[in-house]
Amino acid sequence: MTGIRSALAALVLAAGATAAGCGLSLEDVPLPSLVDGPTYPLTVEFEDALNLPVDAPVKLDGATVGQVTSVDAGEYVAEVELALSTTVELRDTSRAEIRLTSPMGTAFVQLFPGTSGEVLAAGDTLPTAATGSAPDVTDLLSSLSTVVTGGSFSDISTIITQLNTALTGNAGDVRRLLARLDTAVTDLNADFPRVDRLTAALDQLTTRLAGDLPEVTRSLTDLTDLVTSFDRQRADFVNAMVSLQRFDAVATPITRAVRDDMIAQLRDMEPVLRTLLDGRKDIDGVMRGLIAFAGGSDSAAPGDFANFDLTFLLDPKALGDTGDGR
Known part of the structure; x- marks a missing residue:
């Protein structure tokens, strides 16, 4: 055991000496892969991948399914190379977003698999139309600064100032x-x-x-045609109104002048008319007798003619007495 330990210690010292001689550091030591098993490359284009580091995890439904292997600048896009597990099958309708693990955390790539379309193979590319970035702390602070300094809060301050000016001294109103x-x-x-x-x-x-x-x-x-006809006859209407005005100017003084005489004559005619109305039955009888007499005369002289004299006797005094009595 002592010999084995000595050999291991010698091996570590030799590796350290070799590393020191070549100028290597811990940053040069590769990190372990985040995915076990075989992977395939996939390129994803983002409009902005400034905060996305190399070796950042790639997640799908909360599980890590790959990692970022490189971030390069393309034609006005950021080309991010991913190493995805072969167990992950993405279609060309899938989406990818750069998100943060927390407001101040590290960035990672979040995948949203599509349900239709062709399956992406190794070396395929997701265009910028299918990618995006979630707002980070910088965007939040920038938006908050805009709101506080020149946005809604500024408008609210202006409204409050105007309300104070309008309400000062006008509380009762x-x-x-x-x-x-x-x-x-x-x-x-x-x-x-x-x-x-x-x-x-x-x-x-x-x-x-x-x-x-x-x-x-x-x-x-139809109303338009009628109005057009009236417009054509407008001169005649105006002349008629002028003539009516002239007639009124002449007739009104005459009517005022003879008004009293006409009223007096009508009052004088009232007794005569009343007498005729009261004797209407007698007059009706006389008229019927005249009609019967005419019929009899036709029968008495058929085909010939006969002359008759008819005399009416009116007593003006009697008519006058009747009118005075009424």
């Missing part, structure tokens, strides 16, 4: 305004069923108008 607003909102809430019915009625009306759109269009077209 603002209270009354808020009270009225509360009353208006309460009334509107109480009448909400009525507003709902009104909205439903408006919806029915618009639906009906939409259904009657051809008829409405035709009516408007």
Whole structure:
């Protein structure tokens, strides 16, 4: 046992001396692989892979299935070479993202397998359209700085300043305004069923108008022709209105002048008309007698003619007495 230990110690010293002579360090010692078993290469293109180190793990559903073997600059993209376990089968619809283990942790590649498409073989490439990067602490701090210095907080500060300016010395008016607003909102809430019915009625009306759109269009077209006809006859309408105005200017003074005489004459005619109305039955009898007499005369002189004299006796005094009595 002592001889074996001495041999091992000599071997370690010899390896150390050799390493010291060649200028090697611990950084040159390769790290153990994160994946057991055979692997196959796959290239993934990212728009930015600045914080992704070599030998970073590649994860799928929480398990480490590979590691980053190199990060190179391509044509405006970062070409990341992965060594994936042969047990992992990815399709061309898969996605890859660079994520962090924690807000201040290390970066790794997260795979999201696709469910359709062709299976990726060794040496294939996932383009930038299928890759992305999760926001890191730098992005969070940058966004927070933008919000605090010139974003929503600045707008809120401006709003508060303007509110303070508007409310200074106007507290009473603002209270009354808020009270009225509360009353208006309460009334509107109480009448909400009525507003709902009104909205439903408006919806029915618009639906009906939409259904009657051809008829409405035709009516408007006919109305356009009518308005055009009126426009062509506008000069005649204006002349007619001018003539009517002139007639009114002449007729109004005449009507005012003869108004009293016409009223007096109508009042004088009232007793005569009343007498005729009261004797309507007698007049009807006389007229019937005249009709019967005419019929009898036709029978008495068939084919010939006869002359008759008819005299009416009117007593103006009697008519006057009747009018005065009424």
